[in-house]
Amino acid sequence: MSTDALGLREQKKRETRQAISDHATRLFVERGFERTTISDIAAAARVAKMTVTNYFSRKEDMALDHHEEFVASLAATVRGRAAGQSALAALREAFLAAVERRDPVIGFAGEPFTRMIADSPTLVARLRELHEQREEALAAELGGDLDARVAASALAGVHRVLFADLTRRTLAHEDPDAVAAALKEAATTAFGLLESSFGGYAVRAV
Template sequence: MTGLRELKKERTRRAISEAAITLFLEHGFDRVSVADVAAAAEVSKPTLFSYFPTKEDLVVHRFADHQEQAAEVVRTRTAGEPALDALLRDFLAGLARRDPVTGLNDHPAVLAFTGLVYGTPSLAARVGEYVARAEESLAEALRAAPPGAARANGAARAQGSAGAQELAAALLAAQVTATQRVLALHNWRRIRDGRTADELYAEAVEDATGAFDLLAHGYGPPSGERAAAD
């Protein structure tokens, strides 16, 4: 019975969210009230709020599914595999399967949903809260990793005191989270501007590989300074 109740709750939750997103895409997020969503989903407002604490959560709750993804990749990677290598591998796998979280998905519904989120300030701010929690989760996973395990090819100097290692984990988690977000938005914008996911795939793989290489090895001085030094 517990399983059936949970299944029913999940179906209700999904129905409320889908009704909300349909209305928001059709009329705009700010022009649709919670009462409108409740009516469309055929539930009461108290029932709606029991599933979604805020109006924004009706949309961005989908990001909660990815809050633990990066941390889980670090925790479950094969023995001896650097965390950055595992995270890159996971992102590349997402590109290959056209996971919307990578931005490499040209389905009209996905493009419209992403446009709704990043075109609505309150939704974008709420997504930022989910991203912050994902970053902290990743930092915790990196702190639990063996010393040096975060490094790829000798990068990410996590040597020294426990405090220094904790700071290094927090810095790396912030950089990885920002890198994944920027890559996803870059992919989405290029598809929004007319590219297809298939024709963009090889370029997206190259971009992701290059971005994680920068995380591993650093940016170095500007090219002008390097030329002068030579």
Template sequence: MDGEKAGNEQMSLRERKKRLTYQAVSEAAIAMFLERGFDKVSVAEVAAAADISKPTLFRYFPAKEDLVLHRFADHEDEAARVVAARADTESPLDALRRNFLDGLERGDPVTGLCDVPQVLAYQRLLYGTPSLVARLYAYQSRSEAALARALGGRVQDRLAAGQIIAVLRILALENWRRIDAGESAEHVYADAVESAELAFVQLRTGLGEQR
């Protein structure tokens, strides 16, 4: 038993170290991309700045774009987790609506409703680089697949997941576009809530209650 506990602790230590390495390399890369532009910084330069070899970097990040999109990794299965953790009396759509509205209230960057300068700079890098936008769709595709499994994995669940993830993406992008144009998060907030409420009404009307 003691050996098993020690093994688990060692695994936890390795996982923590791995996560810290992921974060450190990603943050170093993003800083370089923001300063010089995504296409003007090579993977070799990022590896050198992080004091690791290029092959080691690719073991952590399969593609250059993943150095930027690593920030989305923790959110990849967020919708699925929200659905799985909901109360028995709460429908998936109600749980996802509640989670998104909570995110708007907190100014969570994932909702697009965040005017912190560093977040805006990151989002401009992301949405202004075609290869990053294309890679982002792969993350969203995995979010869709995870949500479909959480809903039950049937054809109707996959259809529902596709529509839900698309709606969340569109809501966040609309919020970001307004803030990027110069509006404050505080000014956009009421409209963002109204749009979210409208979106979930449309989902509910078109999809019915998913239980």
């Protein structure tokens, strides 16, 4: 098979996966996560049930389709930090930039989608798992020792608190611009609280 043919095949796979996720999310929002079946999703996407399960081993991952990026995000930010920059400084900078662009990975998903997650015990539990996996990935990136695990707990904990605050404000129908401004202020305060303990930790060598 030629390189062009392989490229087209991979593009088709990505398009199919995205289409399944989009139809699933629409149904989850309309009907609720627990009340939507794999058969419903397959029918909406006009694919076989087996196709759905081939692309998504877990029903939850059709709703939380940024889960891989979410889990890897903190570790990736620390891995890419600039020379002379601490892990804390890199994570604060990246979070504030994510607020500016209203990044769905940090929770800017709109009220209907956020409500759909909040109303589903299955998705709430899955989101909790993803937060834990993200913390573990960050700890591994920082070296995996006791210091790394403590630092990862604190740094990922800030992100978890801010995610919850964004969720609360979204469900309360607050103005999106006001939410972003409040989240930016909260992030500055929250990361600042860690400065004395972790401001000099994991500084990349110049």
